[in-house]
Every structure is written in structure tokens, then in C-alpha cells.
Amino acid sequence: MTKRLFVKGNEAVAMAAIEAGCRYYFGYPITPQSDIPEYLSREFPRLNGEFIQAESEVASINMLLGASATGVRAMTSSSSPGISLKQEGISYMAGSELPGVIVNVSRSGPGLGGIDASQSDYFQAVKGGGHGGYHIVVLAPASVQEMYDLTMLAFDLVDIYRMPAMVLADSVVGQMKEPLVPNSRPATDLPAKEWAVRGKGDGEQRVVKSLFLGDGELEAHNWKLHRKYQDLKSHECRWEAFHTDDADLLVSAFGSTARIAKTAIMMAREEGLKVGLLRPITLYPFPERAFADVTARTKKVLVVELNTGQMVEDVRLSVARDAEVGFYGRPPGAGSLPTPEELLEQIKKNY
């Protein structure tokens, strides 16, 4: 019989990290993600792991940088204001080609904002939130099961591509409880970490760095990073297509907003409206091809976000030229989560 648990999304992240072989966690308390450090501070000592509650987000991302540089699987988690503080370290990790999983159970802003569900960190996550023109893998779970599965996937992707990955969740999927099947770690072929610093032993010196001053060195390094992003686009795009085959209107949303949109779509279908959903699971790489394919037939698109319009820009760049892209969104904050009825009304307006 398949084992099923009833857990919070944040706990699912922690459980997946353990199953993925992560034994090093560095973080700082912030709502609504504190269940993750609480869970791991309890479990890691029993597993010979290391849990450090750092003095700041800045320190915790740099502890992750240090641990990852030695070749171990390691992670940090936080929420939006804390993720802003981590951007320096994320840029250095991207530049140094270091793996590392960063979980953002995002909250509303700007500034201290609030602790409600939010999708206003989309730009920061997918466009390279720090300096220097880089990207990281960004995965957007829409359920407790995906909090688990995508965290596990993140650990494999960072090792394969030697770059950081972010699980971009929100307080809805982080805080809610749902049934979870705790899948086993998949047997993935992973490259050996020859680059990791472990002490040179009898071999050659190894250096993990992001400073390249020699003539042409940094340009070559950036082209190498760029090729990785192209590889990601070719091989790692993930999305969910729901009733898209016969759709006259395509709704697109990610994360918890996609759950609400799905309910609205089923309500629309009961009324005879042919509406489908394309839910990007990888926000970076963005599933451009999937949008181009669906909009070759379906010309009306409605993007729904819990912000005033961020992912919609990537959708506009990906759809067929003659597709019309509408948008409905509300800035995050207490009481701004749209209802299925509200989205149904928008579906009818855009149909």
C-alpha cells in the first residue's frame, strides 16, 4: 500500500530535502516558512546533519555557498524580505557555478508588506534577483505534493547544471495541509563533483570563484553560463496542461493561483465554456514552446496572477503572434486572494 501522510507544504519541503540526501541547512526565522527550519532542526541531529540558525539571511546564504563548495547537498529557506538579503550570495553562487537549493515561501511586499500569499517576487526570481545578469532554476509548486516533488527535483537539477535553484512557493501552499505521497529519491545519473573543494590531497589545487580578470576570461565564463540557460530551456521546461486541447480560452497561472483558476475553469466548463489551463511549473526556464503550441490554435489567453502583472510579460513573449493576451491580477495583501467566482467572471469577460 502506498504510504500517505497528511502534512503542511513547508513540512513536505523539509521531508523532501532529507529524502534527497540534504544534510546541511542554514537559515533565519521568518514567517511563513519557519516550519522548515523547525522541522530540520529537529531531524538533522538524528541524521548526523548540520542545522545552523544563522545571524542573518546574508550569513545563511553564504554558509550555503561554503557547504555547497565542498560538494555536499545543502539548502536554505526564507520568505521574500529574507530572499532580498540573500541576493548577494545567490549572485556569487551563480557566478561560482555552485549548486544549492533556496526555498522562498514568499509573502507580500514591497518592504515588510504582509505575510499573505503573494506572487510579487516573480520578476526577482526569474530575471536574476541580484547583480550580474544570471539566472537560476525556478520551480513553482501548486500543492503539498509538488512542494515535496519539486524540492527533490531541485536538488537533482542543481547538481546536474551546477547552479542554484529556487522553489518559489507562497504561504498558501506552504501553510496548508494536504495528503502527501512521500516518493523515494529517484535514481538519477549525476555528474561527479570534481570541482568541489575538499583539500587538494595529492591532486591539483581547486578553486571556487566568480572573479575573472584575465583578458576575455569573464566574457567566456558568461557565455558558458548562457549556454547552460539555453540547455535548461531545451531540456527542463515543465508545465501542466489542463483541458487545453479544445480550449477557446487559455488561462495561465502558476502556484496557488493556478488552483483557484482550475476551480473557476471547471465551473466554466459546467456552463459549456471551453476553457483550459496552462500552468508553468518551471518559471525559469519558462515553457515558451508550450505556450507557442497551445496558442497556435487557441487565440485567447487570460493570465491570472497575485500581483499586478509579472509572468504575463513572459507569456506575451511566448504566445503565437496573433494571440490576444488579457490579464487579471490583484496586488497581494490580506483579503486580496481572488475567489473562483471572481475568476469565472473574468473568464466570461475574456471568452
Next chain:
Amino acid sequence: MQQVFKRPVSLKDVQTHFCPGCHHGTIHRLVAEAMDEYDVQKRTIGVASVGCSVFLYGYFDIDVVEAPHGRAPAVATGVKRARPDSFVFTYQGDGDLAAIGTAEIIHAANRGEDITVIFVNNTTYGMTGGQMAPTTLVGQKTSTSPYGRNQHKDGAPIRMAELLAQLEGVAFSARVAVNSPKNLIDAKRQIKKAFRYQVEGKGFSFIEALSACPTNWGMNALAANERVGSEMADYFRLGVYKNTENL
């Protein structure tokens, strides 16, 4: 014939980029000698910082991770926790450690991380061109304190060796200088002691080494060397501020 002096194996046979009269090269050598002494080169992971010491990997024949400005103690924490059998040290300047990285050094020290920190204090930001540092002496003119450091506006220079010695997590803290043969011999002794703390798993060890920066002080090498032993050592007193195990 007997060879009585040679290059430490932990140090590469290359020329450094350091200015004439700078003490970084000498301090590098002492650190390499201590590494050789305890035979830790092969299991050492050095953490480079931002500033004149950023090219650590160019001079030491060891594995190196480069840290963002000021974050070396946090990076070293991650390294050491993940690889507790490795020998881990950071090498940081005064802007790096005593300004932008103050939180990281205080908390790594307070946790008693089993690492060694080599802190080079030359009272200025060397690489960026001689701006005022947290260790710049009162009255000292720099490119961003053209009228001299004003204690009422800029605060007084921070004494890191004394400050860190107060923390429970710190096992060893000393301030040394390499401006004279006598001081150099003592500096070598203290650096070895700091390394021994880590080799024996006895906790966080800290060395503050005073250094000359002739280029940014606008002095010749001799005058800069002289300043280390007089004006600087008058304020930053040499000595051992903590030695918990009496090693």
C-alpha cells in the same frame, strides 16, 4: 651542503602583486609556514575575501573558496560544518572583516566555529584606493577622510582582537606585527599557536596582523614600516588577548 631556508611547500613559486613594502607577502609566508608545520596543506580549504587578499589561490597551493565581501567567516562556517576533517582558515582585511563583515565575524566567533581567521589590519581600504577603514586612526588622512578621521563623526578605530576576545566562543585571540625581526618571530609563534587550536579541535582562533600600506599611506616602504611599530602599535597594542588552553 645543508639547506637552511626554503620556500614553504604550501606557498607557490610565483611573484605576488603586492606593492613594495606591503606586509601581505610576509604574512602569507608565515601562514604557509604554519601550514607546513602542522602538515595540513592537503586538507586545507582557504576562504579568500575581497580586497588585496582576494588572490589567495594565486599564492597558496591549497583549495580555495572565494567569499563575497565580508562573508568569509560565514562561508568558512559552511565549509567546516560540511567537511569537519578539513583545516579551514579565512584571510581578510580590515574593511572586509571590521566593516561590511562585522556581523559574520562576531557570530562565527561566538559560535566557536573550529576555524582560524587571519585578519590583516592596515588602517585603510587598500584595493579600492585608500579610503577610510573602520581601523583608520583618528586624524589619519585618507581619500575619504581628507581632513583626517574625526572621532565625533566617524567613531574611533575598532580593536578587533580585544573585541573578539570577550566572546565565549573565542579560544585564542592575538595581535601581531611583522615590522621587525623580533615582532616577526613572535608573529610566527602566535600564528602557529592559532593553527594548533584548530588542529587540536579546540575552537575559534583569531590573529590580527598589523600591516603597512605604503602606497595608500603615501609613504615610502621604510616610513610605512616605521609607522606600524609606532603610531599603529601605540593604538593597536600587540599581545595575546585570549589563550584559553594556554597552548
